[in-house]
Amino acid sequence: MSPTELAEMCRKAGVKATSQRIEILRLLLSSTRHPDARSVYENAKKRFPTISLNTVYQNLGIFEKAGLITRVSASGDRMLFEADNTPHHHFICNNCDEVFDFENNALDAIRPPTEALKLGKAESVRVVIRGICNACQAERSTSQ
DSSP, X not given: OOHHHHHHHHHHTTOOOOHHHHHHXXXXXXXXXXXXXXXXXXXXXXXXXXXXXXHHHHHHHHHHHTTSOEEEEOSTTOXXXXXXXXXXXXXXXXXXXXXXXXXXXXXXXXXXXHHHHTTSOOOOOOOEXXXXXXXXXXXXXXXX
């Protein structure tokens, strides 16, 4: 996406489009992975050497609140982020913490159960499957 398109995306979400915000959003949209804040920070520093990690955290929070990105919980307190807001689900490897996206029509059709709706208004349903990814399984079998 061009900087103009990214700025427009920010404006439509009610977020002021600064050059640093546009860069952070560009990094998230162009990523094929689910980066953490430090990874976004390290990459943003290439274009904005004076950007701080705190600025990245603040902007990730602003983007999340505006619905431009989603926070993905990995293991422990590690938070990852993604800008792909299309319906999809996650497989998280318990060994390497890698997060894989996958689509499944049957899972997309799941509606929030009544018990969840009694707690509040559901905005989305995402399924998270935890296990050991193929790469880690292969590594385990070759090391045994």
